[in-house]
Structure formats: C-alpha cells, structure tokens
Amino acid sequence: MVGGMEKASSLLASILLAVASMAGPAHAQTIFGETGAQLCFERVQAGDPGRVGARQVCERALEDPRLTPRDRAATHVNLGILERRNGDPAAALSHYDIALRTLPGSAELWLNRGAALVSAGRPEEAVEDLTRAIELGLQRPERGYYNRALAHEALSDYASAYIDHQRALEAAPGFTPARRALTRFSRSDASGR
Secondary structure (H helix, E strand, O other): OHHHHHHHHOOOOOOOOOOOOOOOOOOOOOOOOOOHHHHHHHHHHOOOOOOHHHHHHHHHHOOOOOOOHHHHHHHHHHHHHHHHHOOOHHHHHHHHHHHHHHOOOOHHHHHHHHHHHHHOOOHHHHHHHHHHHHHHOOOOHHHHHHHHHHHHHHOOOHHHHHHHHHHHHHHOOOOHHHHHHHOOOOHHHHHOO
C-alpha cells in the first residue's frame, strides 16, 4: 500500500475540479499524502473562494520541506486558482509561472494560465497558452476550446470564437457554457464578416 502511495505521489494528478467563472474553468492539482499541500488541494477542490483561510493553508504548505517538486508546483497551481477566484489574475499568473518551471508539459496548467490571461485582459497571450494546452492533450479539451473562444471574442475575432465554441461542443456535446455562448452569435459572426 505504501509503495502505491509513493508511486501515486510521484505522478502529476489528473483534473479533479472544474470551477466556472467568466474566463472559464480552473483545475485543482491533486496532492497525495497527509500534508498541508493536501489540505490546500481539498480547500480548492471544495470550491473555497480562497480568502484568508485557504490561502494561509496553501502558503503554509509551501513551507513544508518534505514536498516533492511536483507537489510544490501543484500547490502553486492551487494558489493560482485561489488568486484568480479572488479576482487577482496577476497573482494567479505569478503562481502558474512558478509551477511551469517544474511542470512545463502540463496541459491543465497551461489551461489555467490561459484562463488567467483572459481575466487579466491579455487575450493574445491567452490564445497562445490555450493553444498549447489543447496541443498538449487536455483531459477535457472542451475547456481549452471554450477559454480560447473567450480570448478570440476579446480580440473581436468572432469567426475564430465561433469555431472554438463549436469545437468545444464537438468534444463534449453537453458542455453548457459553449452551448450558451453560441446563442450570442449571428451568421455573420460565424462567417467572419
């Protein structure tokens, strides 16, 4: 059993949380074991808005010298999610950038960073990050397409936004945010005129 837990803690966990916001979903990073990092993850997974309590739990977790580099990076992702929920995309981006040093191949991390860039009013950069997330193979690609569509909309590129909302629905036909978003489009938007 212990060997299984050790093996599990060395793996970057899958997405366990999707929180809808204006810029789209965020995904908590799983931490294994009985640590402050696990408590941080649980607070984020439970939808804690990240005010004082959850942030303090996560910040204390980063002080734990036992954290593996992946768990430390995942804790930064969780702090980034909390910061974004609190309306501070700049602080979220700072945490995501720290996590990227350890997890540059994490599609979900690029997704979270791209969503924060949309929130920060930096849609051109968001399109790049979200494209990278999609290319790396998101577990739920509809979230990448949806967020990238929001970035395209912010750039007034309605044809690309329409296409990405459609791709989101192709990936997950029941994905309500994309279905709702498509109701905002006219035929001229879809054709790029």
